[in-house]
């Protein structure tokens with residue numbers, strides 16, 4: 392090891408508020424961030440033991456001068472939305488004389504933008520490039536950019552360093568099973584970054600990762616952060632069978648969620664295996680009910696049969712469904728906003744994320760927009776690049792004003808509290824419920840036991856005292872009391888109906904109320920004012936050009 396660089400400080404930049412960010416939800420459950428920075432703890436695991444590593448997630452704690460003083464190298468990982476915090480932290484670290492290294496999806500996609508802000512960029516997958524960088528560092532040298540067209544074999548990826556995290560900060564934990572996706576959606580950069588052939592870890596490798604999380608004392612929900620967990624169905628099935636056994640042997644310490652394509656509904660065996668392996672939710676890129684827009688964006692896998700029925704089938708199998716939707720495709724017609732509202736309501740997707748089409752750098756869509764002169768290159772905003780913000784970097788066929796108005800209408804309608812809870816209730820009504828009272832009670836206790844186990848495990852491991860639990864409970868009660876009246880009323884009615892009609896879903900009551908509160912607040916506190924401002928700007932531009940036209944005519 393080169394003695395000049397022995398202390399590595401890994402820093403995860405701050406996210407702006409987004410639907411995904413869960414900023415209103417987290418205080419209600421006593422957490423600071425949705426999930427840990429898996430990329431950083433993965434490269435930490437590839438770092439020889441003679442380096443000292445510390446990790447700071449700026450979403451959970453602040454970066455102190457003493458942390459910087461300790462570090463020789465500051466490594467930052469970021470996605471697009473973390474850009475401001477990434478650059479700010481890099482500037483601070485450089486001012487303190489540290490070697491600043493960037494990696495992760497944003498630098499990989501927008502390397503040129505990052506060049507002025509760091510000393511080294513270690514791009515693509517760290518399994519190849521981080522190792523190359525460390526080898527150079529040993530020799531006392533380094534290049535400014537490390538990049539590779541090769542895709543590493545993930546069966547060699549080591550168990551991430553979960554021990555570097557304070558898992559109490561996070562609502563969920565995360566693991567990754569596969570990288571890459573066989574599909575070719577035009578707007579997506581996953582295939583660009585990770586390829587079309589899904590590379591999967593082995594079941595024993597995944598069990599080792601779960602063992603490592605189990606050993607930290609964490610109990611609760613694990614997000615399997617694959618972009619498409621069922622990209623390789625055969626391997627996914629092997630993993631699920633092994634996972635079901637692992638869960639049973641450990642007394643079911645974890646429940647899981649993941650991202651899948653809607654054609655999951657066509658594979659009854661896979662659905663059954665997911666449920667048996669304790670998967671409780673899936674997130675799907677549904678995008679649009681318009682067949683023409685799906686064809687345009689090459690999302691052919693969503694075109695086989697009725698989309699709504701696909702979602703229902705997944706719910707009937709026992710999985711809660713979340714989804715993302717896009718407006719602004721070239722093929723979208725004027726009625727797209729009404730159709731999106733109708734589809735999301737019929738499909739009963741309570742938590743739906745709706746945003747305009749964005750051309751991510753490196754995607755086929757980006758190339759098409761650039762070629763046709765429809766890319767708005769100066770729009771490199773940071774906070775604006777989030778779902779619900781109205782941000783798009785393309786000139787859409789639907790006039791911008793109409794797109795903004797339609798987007799506003801969709802989110803306002805969907806996130807009215809009654810509409811949100813109605814969707815959640817309808818989803819519950821569709822889910823399979825054990826036929827007997829005994830069966831329902833068994834399911835109720837099975838799900839409740841997870842939450843209780845989480846608390847008991849923390850208490851037994853000395854991570855939380857009864858006094859702190861009580862204080863947290865009191866703080867949460869104060870926030871609940873501040874819920875807007877309309878939301879509070881609708882959530883009470885929702886609780887009453889779940890208890891009466893779907894008692895086996897009681898453990899999800901608080902989840903839907905707290906997460907729904909985030910969606911409600913994010914919509915009406917951020918997204919609606921943001922879109923309204925953009926609309927006002929549009930009106931101003933229209934007025935100005937009208938005045939200019941009048942002036943030149945005069």
Ligand code: B12
Pocket residue numbers: 406407408409410411412413425426427428429430431433434466467468469470471472473492493494495496497500513514515516517518521565567579580581616617618751776777778
């Ligand atoms: C989990 C996840 C999230 C989590 C984030 C949790 C967290 N704390 O990280 C949640 C669900 C909150 C999330 C949200 C969003 N996400 Co996200 N997310 C992912 C996902 C599915 C997995 C990330 C992950 O953990 N991968 C596993 C680790 C091991 O891989 P990795 O991070 O890429 O790390 C590897 C390399 O990149 C590299 N590396 C990473 N960091 C570093 C650092 C250094 C120094 C080095 C050397 C190497 C290195 O080495 C690692 C090993 O090979 C990815 C897709 C993907 N497949 O990566 C999208 C992805 C990162 N998300 C993306 C986006 C766009 C978003 C959203 C903006 C979506 C939206 N429109 O709202 C939001 C924004 C969040 C916010 N609050 O603002 C994009 C990013 C595009 C880009 N070019 O930046 C991705 C790539 C998906 C996509 N194509 O749309 N996301």
Ligand code: SF4
Pocket residue numbers: 572573574575576579580581582618619652676
């Ligand atoms: S299915 Fe999902 S991950 Fe795969 S290419 Fe399409 S959007 Fe990307």
